[in-house]
Amino acid sequence: MPVDKDTMIEAIDVNKEYRRSGAIIRALADVNLTIKAGEFVLVQGPTGCGKSTLLNVLSGIDLPDSGKIIFDGENIARATEDRLSRIRRQKIGFVFQEFNLIPTLTAIENVESLLWPTVLREKEIENRAIAALRDVNLLERKDHYPVQMSGGEKQRCGLARAIIHRPRVILADEPTGNLDPESEKQVMDLLKKIKEDMETTIIVVTHRGSLASYADKIVKMEKGAIINIK
Amino acid sequence: MAFRMWKKAVLMTLREKKLFSVFTLIYTSLIFITSLFWELAITGGIGEIAGYFVLIFLGTSLLLSLLYAWIIVSRNRRTWATLKCIGYTNKNINSLITGKILFTTLMGFIIVIEVLFHYTAVVGYLQSAAILVSLPLTLVGLLPVILTSFIFILVQMVAIVLANRKILKVRPMIALKKVGE
Numbered sequence: 001m002p003v004d005k006d007t008m009i010e011a012i013d014v015n016k017e018y019r020r021s022g023a024i025i026r027a028l029a030d031v032n033l034t035i036k037a038g039e040f041v042l043v044q045g046p047t048g049c050g051k052s053t054l055l056n057v058l059s060g061i062d063l064p065d066s067g068k069i070i071f072d073g074e075n076i077a078r079a080t081e082d083r084l085s086r087i088r089r090q091k092i093g094f095v096f097q098e099f100n101l102i103p104t105l106t107a108i109e110n111v112e113s114l115l116w117p118t119v120l121r122e123k124e125i126e127n128r129a130i131a132a133l134r135d136v137n138l139l140e141r142k143d144h145y146p147v148q149m150s151g152g153e154k155q156r157c158g159l160a161r162a163i164i165h166r167p168r169v170i171l172a173d174e175p176t177g178n179l180d181p182e183s184e185k186q187v188m189d190l191l192k193k194i195k196e197d198m199e200t201t202i203i204v205v206t207h208r209g210s211l212a213s214y215a216d217k218i219v220k221m222e223k224g225a226i227i228n229i230k
Numbered sequence: 231m232a233f234r235m236w237k238k239a240v241l242m243t244l245r246e247k248k249l250f251s252v253f254t255l256i257y258t259s260l261i262f263i264t265s266l267f268w269e270l271a272i273t274g275g276i277g278e279i280a281g282y283f284v285l286i287f288l289g290t291s292l293l294l295s296l297l298y299a300w301i302i303v304s305r306n307r308r309t310w311a312t313l314k315c316i317g318y319t320n321k322n323i324n325s326l327i328t329g330k331i332l333f334t335t336l337m338g339f340i341i342v343i344e345v346l347f348h349y350t351a352v353v354g355y356l357q358s359a360a361i362l363v364s365l366p367l368t369l370v371g372l373l374p375v376i377l378t379s380f381i382f383i384l385v386q387m388v389a390i391v392l393a394n395r396k397i398l399k400v401r402p403m404i405a406l407k408k409v410g411e
Contacts, residue, residue, distance in 0.1 A: 052406060061315060061402045082319050089317025100312040100405055104245035113313070116238055117231060117322040161316070173406050 007070070008037040008169060008201045009058055014067035014077075016053055016224075027053040028064065029224040035203065037168070040195050040214060043205045045221035051205045052173055054221065058203065059092055059171050060084035072168060089114070093162030093200075095172035095191075099154040101146040101161075107153075108133060108142040111160045132160035136190055152183025159190055169201040170194065176208065188214050232325050239329025249305075250334060253298050257338030258345075260291045261378050265342065268374035292385045295331070299389035302330055303396040310397060311404035320397055327393045335386050339379040346370055 016028040027050045035041055043051045056062035057069055060076045061084075069077045072091060076084060088094075101110045111129040118125075133139045136156040146154055155175060162170050172191065176184035192214055195202045204211065212218055220228040243250050264287040271280035303310070310323050349369050356362045 056403060056406065059315075061406070082321075085314065085317050085319040085322075087317075088315065092317070094315050094405075096312070096315075096405060098408060100308065100315075102242075102309050102312070104242055109241075113238075114316050116234055117318055119231060122234070 006036045007034055008039070008072060009033075009035040009203075010068075010070040011054075011058065012068040012070070014054075014057060014064045014069065016050075016057060016062070016064050026224045028057065031067070031224075031226055033219065033226060033229070035201060035217075037201055038195065038199045039216045040192065040202045041204070041217045041219060042211060042215040043203065043219045043221060044207060044209070044212075047207065049221040050224040051221050053224075055171055055173055055203065055205050059094070060087060089117070090165065091168045093165070093167035093170040095155070095158050095162050095170060095175045097174035097177040099146070099151075099158045099178075101154055101157055103146050106143050106145055107138060107149065107157045107160075110146070110157055111164050114161055114164050128164050129160070132164040133157075135163065135194070136160045150183070151179050152186055155179060155183065155187050156190065159187065159194075163194055163198070163200075166198060167200060169203065172202070172204045174206055175204060176206070176211070184211075235322060235325035236329035236333075239326045240333050242326065243330045243333050249301065253294075253334050254337045254341065256294055257291070257335055257382070258341045260287055260294070261338050261342045261375070261382060262345065262370075263287055264291070264382075265370045265374040265378045268378055269370045272371075272374065288381060288385065291382055292388065295335075295382075295385050295389035296392055298334070299327070299331060299393040300396070302327055303393050303400070307400055307404055310400045311402050314400065314402035315405045320394075323397050324390075324394045327397065328390050331386050331390055331393070332383070335379075335382055338382070339375075342375055342379075346375065 011031050011033040014028050014031040015026075018025045018027055031054065043054060045051050053062065057064045058071070060069070060071070060079065064077050067077065068075050071087065074087070076087060079087070102113065105113060108126070108129050111132050112125050115125045115128065130139065130142070133142050136159050138153060138156045138160060141149060141153055146157070149157065170191070175191070176187055179187060188211060191202050191204070194200050218230055219226055264284055267280045267283040267287065270276050271284055313323055346369055350367055353362060353365050353367055357365075357367070
């Protein structure tokens with residue numbers, strides 16, 4: 001189905017509307033976007049412009065009203081919920097603005113949790129989690145709970161969870177939104193390193209213009225439409 | 231894989247100390263009291279009324295089990311949504327929740343058995359010294375405890391079905407919203 005073997009994700013004529021308080025909000029309007037494998041893409045725009053909705057439909061968290069999302073050769077716009085879950089577990093890593101670590105689990109358990117529902121052996125899962133934590137320079141904090149970590153450490157833990165399964169794509173929703181400038185630099189440098197070392201496609205949604213230097217491609221959105229790609 | 235999910239459910243349950251302690255205590259008390267009245271119903275100790283008490287306590291356990299299931303799902307909506315985002319299926323999450331609910335019930339059963347064993351040991355020891363000879367050596371027979379626990383587990387099935395239905399409604403998008411949004 002993909003037009004180009006280098007294409008990782010392709011959005012074709014994607015539309016999405018929401019109803020809020022009786023009014024119809026057009027979150028995505030005829031969006032067409034091609035993201036190549038190994039690209040670092042920043043999606044920017046003002047609050048409410050549809051950038052998070054775009055991230056949701058690209059990952060199959062939300063389905064478009066019309067159009068196609070070709071993810072690694074498969075149209076996920078009409079996939080079942082179970083199929084979408086499996087695609088996310090195998091091919092996508094998520095990084096959240098609010099870190100979304102499970103408070104009752106330690107750093108290493110949080111990282112491992114992604115692989116719990118797999119057939120991998122416990123030892124293999126542990127080894128991968130240790131490697132992922134080492135990649136984000138957080139190994140010494142592996143037995144700490146989220147409440148014992150700083151914002152930057154929590155986000156690096158979230159990043160380790162996002163890479164433990166060596167995903168094809170990492171989707172990050174405002175990953176530095178809750179971080180100080182130093183932690184922001186650490187997290188963005190790590191994302192860039194992951195992109196280079198693992199040839200992972202990185203898609204970052206952000207409203208911060210200061211992150212532009214990390215990107216291979218910048219997608220600007222306004223009122224649900226892509227107004228500029230450079 | 232389901233076994234691992236249950237193992238992790240036990241781990242997560244034990245870490246939620248307050249909720250786990252409160253509900254284990256409630257289940258322990260209910261299993262103990264229901265078993266006791268069941269024993270009285272069997273032996274005819276306080277007449278027909280014992281049977282009504284058994285029904286009342288089983289009804290209470292059903293309500294509390296539903297409450298526990300509701301708390302497990304509602305309090306952790308963000309966690310379940312996050313797990314859905316990172317690739318858990320509804321079935322995976324249901325395994326975690328089933329493990330949490332059954333483990334708490336099982337702990338209640340084990341504590342009741344433990345208490346009854348200790349009671350028998352203490353009373354047996356004291357009676358060997360001719361103290362408290364009027365107390366029965368067995369407070370509640372094993373059969374009422376096992377029957378009560380079995381019915382409790384059946385009651386938990388209703389709670390698990392409720393939890394599973396609620397989990398279907400947790401949308402992964404919740405994980406992407408800001409806290410408090």
